[in-house]
Amino acid sequence: MNQQTTSPARAIGQGLRLKGRWWVTALVGLMLIVVLWLLLNLIIGGQCDGPCVVGALAQTLRVATPIAFAALCGVMCERSGVVDIGIEGKMLMAAMVGYAVNLFAYQALKDSMGVVAAGNLSRWLAMFAGVLAAMVLAALHAVVSIEFKTNQIITGTVINILAVGLTGFLYRQFLAEHLPAGPGTFPIINIPILSNIPIIGPILFQQKPLTYIMLITVVVIQYVLFHTPWGLRTRAVGEHPRAADTVGVNVYKIRYINVIAGGLIAGLAGVWFTLEAVDVFNPMMTNGLGFIGLAAMIFGKWNPFGALLGALIFGLGNGVTSTISIFRPDIPSQLPQMLPYLLTVVILTGVVGRATAPAADGTPYEK
Amino acid sequence: MTLALQAAGITKRFPGVLANDKVDFDLARGEIHALLGENGAGKSTLMNILYGLYQPDEGQILVNGQPIAITNPHDAIAHGIGMVHQHFMLVPPLTVTENIMLGQESVLKASRALGQLALLDRRGAAQRIRELSQQYGLEVDPDATVRDLPVGAQQRVEIVKALYRAAEILILDEPTAVLTPQEADDLFVIMRGMVKTGKSIVFITHKLREVLAVADQISVMRGGKMVGHANPADATSESLAQLMVGRQVLLQIDKADPHPGQVVLKVSDISVRDDRQHMAVDGVSFEVRAGEVLGIAGVQGNGQTELAEAVTGLRHPVKGSMSILGHDSTHATPRHVIEAGAAHIPEDRQKHGLVLSFSVRDNLVLCTYYRSPFAHGVSINFPMLERNADDLIRMFDIRAPGSDTLVGTLSGGNQQKVIVARELARQVKLVIANQPTRGLDVGSIEFIHGRIIQARDKGAAVLLVSAELDEIMSLSDRIAVMYKGRILDIIDAKTASREQLGLLMAGVASRQ
Ligand SMILES: Nc1ncnc2c1ncn2[C@@H]1O[C@H](COP(=O)(O)OP(=O)(O)O)[C@@H](O)[C@H]1O
Ligand SMILES: [Mg+2]
Numbered sequence: 001m002n003q004q005t006t007s008p009a010r011a012i013g014q015g016l017r018l019k020g021r022w023w024v025t026a027l028v029g030l031m032l033i034v035v036l037w038l039l040l041n042l043i044i045g046g047q048c049d050g051p052c053v054v055g056a057l058a059q060t061l062r063v064a065t066p067i068a069f070a071a072l073c074g075v076m077c078e079r080s081g082v083v084d085i086g087i088e089g090k091m092l093m094a095a096m097v098g099y100a101v102n103l104f105a106y107q108a109l110k111d112s113m114g115v116v117a118a119g120n121l122s123r124w125l126a127m128f129a130g131v132l133a134a135m136v137l138a139a140l141h142a143v144v145s146i147e148f149k150t151n152q153i154i155t156g157t158v159i160n161i162l163a164v165g166l167t168g169f170l171y172r173q174f175l176a177e178h179l180p181a182g183p184g185t186f187p188i189i190n191i192p193i194l195s196n197i198p199i200i201g202p203i204l205f206q207q208k209p210l211t212y213i214m215l216i217t218v219v220v221i222q223y224v225l226f227h228t229p230w231g232l233r234t235r236a237v238g239e240h241p242r243a244a245d246t247v248g249v250n251v252y253k254i255r256y257i258n259v260i261a262g263g264l265i266a267g268l269a270g271v272w273f274t275l276e277a278v279d280v281f282n283p284m285m286t287n288g289l290g291f292i293g294l295a296a297m298i299f300g301k302w303n304p305f306g307a308l309l310g311a312l313i314f315g316l317g318n319g320v321t322s323t324i325s326i327f328r329p330d331i332p333s334q335l336p337q338m339l340p341y342l343l344t345v346v347i348l349t350g351v352v353g354r355a356t357a358p359a360a361d362g363t364p365y366e367k
Numbered sequence: 368m369t370l371a372l373q374a375a376g377i378t379k380r381f382p383g384v385l386a387n388d389k390v391d392f393d394l395a396r397g398e399i400h401a402l403l404g405e406n407g408a409g410k411s412t413l414m415n416i417l418y419g420l421y422q423p424d425e426g427q428i429l430v431n432g433q434p435i436a437i438t439n440p441h442d443a444i445a446h447g448i449g450m451v452h453q454h455f456m457l458v459p460p461l462t463v464t465e466n467i468m469l470g471q472e473s474v475l476k477a478s479r480a481l482g483q484l485a486l487l488d489r490r491g492a493a494q495r496i497r498e499l500s501q502q503y504g505l506e507v508d509p510d511a512t513v514r515d516l517p518v519g520a521q522q523r524v525e526i527v528k529a530l531y532r533a534a535e536i537l538i539l540d541e542p543t544a545v546l547t548p549q550e551a552d553d554l555f556v557i558m559r560g561m562v563k564t565g566k567s568i569v570f571i572t573h574k575l576r577e578v579l580a581v582a583d584q585i586s587v588m589r590g591g592k593m594v595g596h597a598n599p600a601d602a603t604s605e606s607l608a609q610l611m612v613g614r615q616v617l618l619q620i621d622k623a624d625p626h627p628g629q630v631v632l633k634v635s636d637i638s639v640r641d642d643r644q645h646m647a648v649d650g651v652s653f654e655v656r657a658g659e660v661l662g663i664a665g666v667q668g669n670g671q672t673e674l675a676e677a678v679t680g681l682r683h684p685v686k687g688s689m690s691i692l693g694h695d696s697t698h699a700t701p702r703h704v705i706e707a708g709a710a711h712i713p714e715d716r717q718k719h720g721l722v723l724s725f726s727v728r729d730n731l732v733l734c735t736y737y738r739s740p741f742a743h744g745v746s747i748n749f750p751m752l753e754r755n756a757d758d759l760i761r762m763f764d765i766r767a768p769g770s771d772t773l774v775g776t777l778s779g780g781n782q783q784k785v786i787v788a789r790e791l792a793r794q795v796k797l798v799i800a801n802q803p804t805r806g807l808d809v810g811s812i813e814f815i816h817g818r819i820i821q822a823r824d825k826g827a828a829v830l831l832v833s834a835e836l837d838e839i840m841s842l843s844d845r846i847a848v849m850y851k852g853r854i855l856d857i858i859d860a861k862t863a864s865r866e867q868l869g870l871l872m873a874g875v876a877s878r879q
Contacts, residue, residue, distance in 0.1 A: 229472035230483040236458045236469050243456035246420065247470035247528075248441035359459075 033057075033316075040320055044327035056319035057203045064308070064315030065214045065276070066091065066286075069269030070293020071300065071307035072221055073262040079225060079302060080258035081238040083362040085156035086141055087266045088290030089163030090134035094270025096167040098130030099281035100175060102274065103182040110183075119183030123275055130275070131267030137163065138263020146255050149364035168283045175281055184279050186210070208276045210268060215308075217265065222304040234258055238358035241365040251365045269293065288341075295344045302358065314340045370432065371396040371567040372417065372448070372536050377426035379412055386412040387423070388591040394536065399558055399568045401582035401599075403575075403611055405808035407778060408588040410571050411453055414538045418450040419443040430536075449534025451525040453541045453571075459514035466513055467528045468492045499530050504557055518545040518667065526557070537561065538569045543577055544806075547666050548836055548869040555581045573611070573809065574837075575604040587611055612809050620813075622820045625844040628657035629692075631797050631828035632678065637687030637697075638852075639673045647673035649852035650687070655828040657796070660819070662843030662860070663832040666872050670852040671832045672714055675801045678830065679711045680704040691797060705734050708796035710822075712786055712803045714832070716779070720786045723775030727767050728756035730774050731789050763788035764814065780811035787815055791822050798822050801832040816842060836868060850874045 041048050048056070070087045077084035105122035113121065137159055145152045186208045195205035225231035233254050236244040241251045269290070274281050292314055299313070300306025317340040324336045372394040379387040386409045394400050404410045415421045417428060419437040427434050430446045437443050443450070457466050473492045474485035493509035500507050505523045513521060522542060529537055539558075543551040558568055558581060572578060578585055578599065585597040587610045595610045608616045632655040639648035647670040655661045663671055676682035678689060680701040688697045691707045699707070713719035721730050732741050732752055740751050756770035765784045767777055774785060783803070791798070800819060804812040819842060823829050833839050839846055840860065847857040848871035855871050 224484060227487050228481075228484045229474065229487065232461075232465055232469055232472060232487065233483075236461065236465075239460060240456070240458045243458050243466075244469065246418075246440050246450070246452065246456045247532075248439065248444060249470045 047327050054202050056323050060315040060319040063318040064311040065211045066269040066272040066289050067293045068214050068308050068311035070290045071296040073266040074294050074297035076258045076262035078361050079238045080234045080255045081360040082259050083152040086159030089160035090137045090266040091270035091286045091290050092163045092167050094130035094134040094267040095273040097133040098126045098271035099274035101129040102126035106183040127271050130271035134267030135263040138260050142256050142259040152362050186276050210272045210276045218304045218308045369396045373429040375427045377423045379423050385591050390593045397562050398583040400584045401578040402571045404588035409591040444532050447535035449529025450538040457513045463511050464493045464509040467531050519550045536567050540571045547872045575607050620816050620841050625659040627659040630654045631657050633690045635688050637684040639677045639684045651854050655830050657826050657828050659844045660829040662839040662846045664839045665849035667834045669849045710790035710795040710798045712800040714801040721774045726771045728770040731756050759788040780807045798827050798829045
């Protein structure tokens with residue numbers, strides 16, 4: 001029952017196991033942030049003032065972006081009944097392809113177009129290329145696990161290993177040294193008017209494009225999943241594919257499209273690393289965030305808004321961590337950096353209440 | 368008389384099974400046509416072919432006299448064929464409206480251009496469901512979540528689902544298997560109403576009483592073949608049973624009067640919670656004496672499962688006490704209960720009764736393997752296991768290629784015989800049989816019923832849980848009716864009537 005939530009407030013409320021109105025949830029969230037802030041100040045000796053909090057929250061949303069994308073990819077796949085633990089691999093692939101395309105397109109274009117225009121164009125080209133690469137891996141996952149009915153955990157693992165190997169190899173061959181300068185990452189886009197609102201403006205409306213795209217994607221997927229024929233069919237196929245089949249729904253088609261669309265979203269998570277966060281590519285740079293995205297998906301009980309909330313909590317852990325390392329260089333940075341991972345373990349052990357996966361999740365459909 | 372639907376010479380082979388062998392089947396417009404046959408006769412296969420879920424190897428399907436190709440359910444729906452499956456095809460976490468409109472979703476007009484991404488019109492669909500529900504007297508709540516509905520209501524949802532797709536021909540595959548007698552009668556009224564409006568119904572069942580009550584025409588299948596047709600006016604239960612089984616059968620078991628002895632099982636005021644922590648059994652007390660059968664009647668899901676699990680040590684009561692032959696068994700483990708002399712035929716034979724990936728031989732010693740003569744210390748005496756298996760396979764007429772056959776590959780009736788053989792071949796003082804013949808054919812039912820009465824006559828106390836009223840009435844000496852976790856009444860089987868039991872099962876207390 002709890003997975004079929006349609007309103008965002010209830011999704012969030014259920015993520016936290018709160019019954020009642022959205023403002024209760026909002027209040028609890030706010031209190032959580034205040035408590036966290038007090039604790040933080042206890043550790044760093046009261047040096048975190050207003051702007052520091054706003055900075056940490058903006059950082060939270062920034063870091064939550066790839067995690068939320070990864071979680072949304074998981075929601076798309078698993079709601080249709082396909083387990084996807086290959087998100088990490090798709091992200092890594094997209095990160096590398098995005099980086100390379102950005103760099104080389106810029107080199108090819110900058111003389112004819114001028115530096116600024118070439119930078120803009122190549123970043124968007126890079127984004128599409130990265131996303132496409134992730135979709136190719138997703139298509140592979142789809143064919144193998146839907147058509148050939150392999151164990152989806154193994155397929156996902158294979159995709160992860162494949163991506164690590166492939167990106168590592170290509171990196172050593174072409175990207176490790178003697179590179180010309182690239183066009184850099186996406187610039188921050190200030191949304192007119194909204195970005196001037198105090199507190200909320202700097203947190204929500206002074207971000208880079210993928211962060212905005214992520215927020216829109218959450219809303220779109222929430223709509224698609226719970227308010228469209230496609231979403232209804234997806235949920236039915238993930239719960240009871242035979243029932244869907246008996247009313248003429250094409251189970252395989254639904255799964256294919258969802259898994260490949262999930263790949264698109266995982267691609268966005270991947271290009272975030274090299275087009276929005278930093279202007280370099282490192283092997284294994286996705287650093288387990290794809291898996292943390294899966295944890296956020298479970299935390300959010302397979303609901304898009306819930307998944308976003310989960311991603312924000314991990315992001316908050318990161319915001320706190322970096323604040324600590326700035327103000328207390330004497331604390332070994334590894335200690336606070338453990339926080340998001342500890343949080344993952346705690347969340348997965350069910351502190352937030354038992355989450356049930358779609359009933360047919362991970363089971364290939366035999367006609 | 369015009370034919371709504373014809374199947375001509377349908378043949379369907381599954382690996383190793385000829386499920387349909389040149390079957391002809393004609394359905395006239397506006398009739399209720401009962402398709403009768405034992406389990407495994409091929410009824411569902413034939414209907415799944417008509418509904419496009421299976422492709423026939425040979426044969427032809429005609430709708431309104433026109434030969435048509437049905438390659439998937441979509442085609443069937445387009446030709447006005449609707450089907451309510453033996454195992455419901457509903458998605459439990461979705462609402463009634465969502466389930467009904469799945470595959471034929473209504474969307475808001477303004478958003479239609481978005482295709483599959485248009486905005487669902489839940490309100491409009493719910494409105495149509497209400498209209499259909501009123502027109503045919505099928506009470507459903509469009510906003511309820513299917514998971515929360517009792518089976519009877521889920522079945523109405525399935526029927527509305529077919530009507531929503533404008534079905535003119537309705538196939539109901541064993542619809543009464545999950546209903547109380549009253550609910551079944553209500554369903555028959557609804558079916559009569561539907562044929563009056565010109566719809567045609569195929570009604571599959573293996574219950575003879577129902578066929579005679581509702582059908583306009585009867586066809587009987589056996590072993591994949593259509594073996595005969597009958598008119599309800601000249602057919603009798605006996606003649607139909609004979610056609611169905613292929614030999615004379617005993618419909619009513621002959622049994623001597625019981626000679627109740629000492630109290631074997633005493634249950635005092637126990638309460639048991641289910642997995643969702645609801646109080647499934649709520650203060651239940653009864654006794655079963657040696658040499659008698661106490662039947663627990665009731666619609667499925669009224670606490671019988673939890674009660675049987677508590678008695679067998681699989682679930683512990685939160686209140687009250689139980690004893691077996693005077694020894695307290697309130698918190699006994701299943702092994703203690705078995706060693707106290709109890710035999711358990713569980714409700715779900717595949718989940719709780721057998722290890723499907725084990726051989727027949729190993730399944731036959733699941734509760735005795737660790738004891739003499741099957742084990743010496745830590746070693747198992749395999750020749751003994753083998754001999755035991757061969758004996759029981761013969762005594763209980765288990766149709767298996769050999770004792771090393773995997774139980775999972777046997778038919779339901781033979782799987783159940785493996786359980787019955789394991790449990791009743793031992794010296795037992797107490798038998799707990801939960802739905803012992805669910806889904807079995809008449810032949811197997813006859814056999815298992817005989818074995819249960821035999822155990823009773825040898826002095827065992829029998830606690831029989833069943834949702835089949837016929838079974839309860841033919842085996843029990845006393846009948847307790849459970850409703851919402853309580854026992855409403857315990858009555859003498861000799862004086863009990865179907866009507867009285869049916870009312871109790873619906874929660875209407877009879878005690879004045
Ligand atoms: N999908 C299947 N694969 C293999 N054998 C099947 C399948 N479906 C049915 N059968 C076999 O076909 C026979 C007829 O089954 P079925 O049509 O379900 O009988 P009924 O509905 O009359 O009980 C049985 O022997 C059954 O085991
Ligand atoms: Mg059947």
